[in-house]
Amino acid sequence: MFQDTICALATPNGIGALGIIRVSGKDSISIVNGVFKGKNLNEVPSHTVHYGFIVDEDETIDEVMVSIFLAPKTFTAENLVEISCHGSQYIEQQLLALLLKKGCRLAFAGEFTQRAFLNGRIDLSQAEAVADLIAAENKASHDMALSQMRGGFSSLLKELRVELLDLASLLELELDFSEEDVEFADRSQLIQLMDKILGVINPLIESFSYGNALKNGVPVTILGKPNAGKSTLLNALLQEERAIVSEIAGTTRDTIEESLIINGIHFRFIDTAGLRDTEDQIEAIGVAKALQKAKEASIILYLADLQQLDWKEIKSDLDKFQRDNVHILICLTKLDTICSFTTSEIPEDISQNYTVLTISAKENSNLSELKESMHSYIESQKVASQTIINNVRHLNALIRSRESLLLCEEGLKTGISSELVAIDLRRALEALGEIVGQVSNDELLGNIFSKFCIGK
Structure with a gap:
């Protein structure tokens, strides 16, 4: 189907131990053979690897290993060659320039996979x-x-x-x-x-909801009043000092986003500004961003300080965030600062409609239970279809x-x-x-x- 032969660097740009240059097309083997000093590549069997040198007339560019794949049993269903060279950017560019001079052209983004599709090797969903x-x-x-x-x-x-x-x-x-x-x-x-x-x-x-979460990560927004422990929780989950923690209310003005893998699933945590009415223009923008992130979240971690519980205020906030496609976990924070707390103190309508956890981010208390609760919710989104x-x-x-x-x-x-x-x-x-x-x-x-x- 394709008359031209393409080439491209198949490994990331940068200095590394090895680089791989891929060549595909009907003339790929003869073009590489013309610059390869070693065996005659036109005569070797398919799916074999050969040691030698890439040379430009009398100048040796690099010592290489060349892999030969004959059509149609290749990724592109065309003759395909892979040159393993040393991972010097200079060497890689010299090799590509030589291949271009000998009749190749640079591949477009995704062109090897596109050829695999157009040649019937794979279908579009597989591509x-x-x-x-x-x-x-x-x-x-x-x-x-x-x-x-x-x-x-x-x-x-x-x-x-x-x-x-x-x-x-x-x-x-x-x-x-x-x-x-x-x-x-x-x-x-x-x-x-x-x-x-x-x-x-x-x-x-x-x-799709479950599959999209696995592919792009689960957006988790951390919400709550100022000083409820949002930044402390983010730092504890990440096990690093990512967010500034201060007793001064309104420290977090913008959103902070970080990722964490929990039992094989990617979660994207977003720390937000504390929810309150404020005359500070910058902080008000932060609060508005927090509310926007709440609308985009699959999971909301709503934090409330155990020392200052106001269930009426909590209910008012929860009503703002509730929607069909979001899971809200209530985290009662700073467990280390109180003598005792029992679940009987939680209003019945809250305990029946939400998962409520008591945690101490400072001492890592019940954080494993919090992670498991998030993971279990995502796993519960699986449907009967195995696909x-x-x-x-x-x-x-x-x-x-x-x-x-x-x-x-x-x-x-x-x-x-x-x-x-x-x-x-x-x-x-x-x-x-x-x-x-x-x-x-x-x-x-x-x-x-x-x-x-x-x-x-």
Whole structure:
């Protein structure tokens, strides 16, 4: 399909022990062979590694190991060569310049993966999973990306499309015999098939909230009155002095964001300004930011000082933050400063509707329970579907497919013409096809692969 040969540095820029330069295209082996002093690379078997030197006429550039991969059993499904050189930026740039002089061109961002997709090596959802795997910062996001890259999600979509195509073929056949008013498909069986397919799509859509949290991290906003211990808690969770702690109210004026991995899940903690009415213009901006971060959070840690509990004020704050897609944990702080506290002192409506923990960030009391409570909440967001989606593009396509299928089902139940049902069914098929790239356009592909790193 592609006539040109591309090359790029596949390892990060900077000084390191090794650098890898990737070359892909029909002429990749002959081009590298022309600058390689060692075995004749045109005659070696696929998936072999060879020692030698890269030379530019009489000048030796570096001592290297060259890996040869013959099409079609390569990442791009083209002839592919990887040159392992010393990780000097000078050496890497010299090698790239030499390859360009010999007939290669520099690859665009994501072009190796794009070629893998266009050559049928992987589908579009698997290509996107490659980028997710590279960006994975914890075990949960790594496992999810690896599963999608191996084709778990793609296989499920292909099964759905096969069933929808069977249904579409029956309806299209009826259109061919519309003048005879013949029905080839039992409407009740078609409705059952719709329900079955929707029973797969709905859990996939529901899984996005969990999948997105694993991929991008769970936003956790720490809220409370001034001096409730918000910055102290952040420092204790991170085990470092990240935020300034002071007895002076209003010390935190802006948001402070830091990340922490808890049992394989990435949590993004946001420390905020204390909630209070203030005439200080800068502090007021900080309070406004705190309220905005509360709207964006998946978890809110609401802190209240055990020495100054005002349940009426706490209830008033909680009412402001409550919404369907947020989990609020009430942390009663400074446990080390009081003699005793029992759960019976917590108002019944609070204890029934919220998880309440007593903690001492200063002495690390009950912080493990706090972490476990956050982790358990995220794990509880899992749905019945074993396949989890984390891509907004996939989510939107699945929602459009579901909307079209619901219209199909309604049409079948109300007895509208097969032609109108078939239109909605084709739209559902197109939406599913967009996910794996069976229906795509240059703008979509350009947008997806432009976000990849060079060399991948």
